[in-house]
Amino acid sequence: MGNSRQAAALEREFLAIWCRLVAGHATVVLAISGGGDSMALLTLALRVNDAHGLNLSLIPVHVDHGLRAESGVEAAELAQYVRERFGLELISRSVTAAPRDPGGLEMAARAARLRILHQVRRAYGEQTPVALAHQADDQAETVLMRILAGTGVAGLAGIRPQAGAFLHPLLAFGRVQLREYLTFRDVRWVEDPSNQDRSILRNRIRLDLLPDLKAQYNPRLGRALAELGEQAAEWRELVESAVDRFVQAFAVEVGAERILLPDAFGRLARPEQALLLQKIATKHHLRLTAQHLHAALAGQAAWPAGWTVRKSATGQWEIGRGLAAAQPEAFAALQPIALCEGWNALPWGGRVGVERAGEIPKRDALSHQSASWVQAADLTRWRIRTWQPGDRIRLLGLNGTKKLQDVFVDQKIPIADKHRWPVVVDEEGAIVAVIGLAVADGARKGGIGWLLRYDPAIHSGT
Numbered sequence: 001m002g003n004s005r006q007a008a009a010l011e012r013e014f015l016a017i018w019c020r021l022v023a024g025h026a027t028v029v030l031a032i033s034g035g036g037d038s039m040a041l042l043t044l045a046l047r048v049n050d051a052h053g054l055n056l057s058l059i060p061v062h063v064d065h066g067l068r069a070e071s072g073v074e075a076a077e078l079a080q081y082v083r084e085r086f087g088l089e090l091i092s093r094s095v096t097a098a099p100r101d102p103g104g105l106e107m108a109a110r111a112a113r114l115r116i117l118h119q120v121r122r123a124y125g126e127q128t129p130v131a132l133a134h135q136a137d138d139q140a141e142t143v144l145m146r147i148l149a150g151t152g153v154a155g156l157a158g159i160r161p162q163a164g165a166f167l168h169p170l171l172a173f174g175r176v177q178l179r180e181y182l183t184f185r186d187v188r189w190v191e192d193p194s195n196q197d198r199s200i201l202r203n204r205i206r207l208d209l210l211p212d213l214k215a216q217y218n219p220r221l222g223r224a225l226a227e228l229g230e231q232a233a234e235w236r237e238l239v240e241s242a243v244d245r246f247v248q249a250f251a252v253e254v255g256a257e258r259i260l261l262p263d264a265f266g267r268l269a270r271p272e273q274a275l276l277l278q279k280i281a282t283k284h285h286l287r288l289t290a291q292h293l294h295a296a297l298a299g300q301a302a303w304p305a306g307w308t309v310r311k312s313a314t315g316q317w318e319i320g321r322g323l324a325a326a327q328p329e330a331f332a333a334l335q336p337i338a339l340c341e342g343w344n345a346l347p348w349g350g351r352v353g354v355e356r357a358g359e360i361p362k363r364d365a366l367s368h369q370s371a372s373w374v375q376a377a378d379l380t381r382w383r384i385r386t387w388q389p390g391d392r393i394r395l396l397g398l399n400g401t402k403k404l405q406d407v408f409v410d411q412k413i414p415i416a417d418k419h420r421w422p423v424v425v426d427e428e429g430a431i432v433a434v435i436g437l438a439v440a441d442g443a444r445k446g447g448i449g450w451l452l453r454y455d456p457a458i459h460s461g462t
Contacts, residue, residue, distance in 0.1 A: 040187075
């Protein structure tokens with residue numbers, strides 16, 4: 001950034017973002033580490049505050065984690081520099097980060113830092129925000145980290161401009177751009193040596209993986225990842241608004257020790273369901289994986305710290321600590337019934353339709369219904385029954401067998417529905433098909449083609 005025109009343009013862009021984020025606030029806490037990003041945040045906030053008469057009270061705060069012997073001296077030097085260079089008193093707090101967090105010392109240090117920042121901001125009022133110095137490169141690294149971890153779409157949102165009490169006004173600016181700005185404004189910063197520690201995943205991504213991907217595949221990868229994060233954040237905001245309306249309409253007590261979700265929860269779109277479950281977990285300090293959410297949406301899940309999610313036969317979800325697992329319903333043990341052409345009423349509820357179909361239907365034709373195409377010389381030898389513990393199926397194209405339990409989970413079938421779902425077996429008891437979900441390897445070896453359709457809407461009771 002070699003001239004005042006570029007610096008002024010950066011400040012104008014920052015001003016627009018800053019004014020939008022701090023609107024309605026009289027005081028803003030600034031998290032200052034002494035690194036290039038946080039010093040750029042401090043410099044920009046002060047310059048636009050003075051130049052445009054924002055009259056904000058800016059409170060710089062530094063948290064010394066004590067992870068290095070010299071960190072205390074560095075904290076004192078930073079406080080002196082901020083006082084002499086900017087005329088502000090830096091609030092410095094020391095904290096010992098014990099690695100109790102499953103994520104290790106790095107996560108423990110982050111938790112301790114956030115706790116201190118919350119304490120300081122509340123001293124100025126419960127609504128006082130904290131501005132953090134995460135920038136565009138941090139955003140790209142975060143999105144890539146979450147992709148590598150197997151995140152969902154919501155996780156792609158990465159760092160959001162505003163998340164609760166925390167503001168991120170530098171997401172539009174890159175690391176190099178901010179350091180060039182500091183150089184132009186003659187502001188000193190110190191690089192944290194821990195940023196070179198390759199035992200930390202984020203550092204390996206920043207130092208090794210991202211440069212290699214940029215060099216080999218896409219020079220603009222950082223910008224592409226940041227834009228992906230921005231788009232995912234917009235999507236998440238839409239989903240969050242729907243979830244908030246649901247919580248309010250049904251008076252869902254997210255912070256309760258035992259949470260009951262009405263059967264209307266089952267009619268929400270899957271992203272809305274997942275986000276509501278994630279909100280509940282976050283409220284109770286539970287860290288969920290995609291597998292935790294997947295199992296919960298299937299109707300039965302064991303979460304960390306002894307929490308359980310289960311769906312009853314009436315369609316109500318219950319979430320809490322120490323809940324007993326849902327018990328299989330009695331109809332799961334009913335005797336198999338014979339198949340015949342036309343509609344076959346199931347004693348446990350619903351019906352199965354059987355019709356001749358010489359050719360396998362196109363996938364699009366089956367996308368709106370639970371249907372499977374099979375072949376058999378004599379369909380009357382086959383039977384329909386319900387799922388039984390230990391059931392396995394030899395799937396088409398699969399070397400080996402797969403548990404039906406895993407089929408249900410993969411297809412996101414709730415536990416109550418799993419016990420009703422029709423399983424077709426041959427005369428020897430081998431599973432031929434789970435209608436609409438899976439077809440066995442031997443179910444298309446020749447004979448007459450049959451279309452099997454499952455209609456769960458009609459229930460004859462149990």
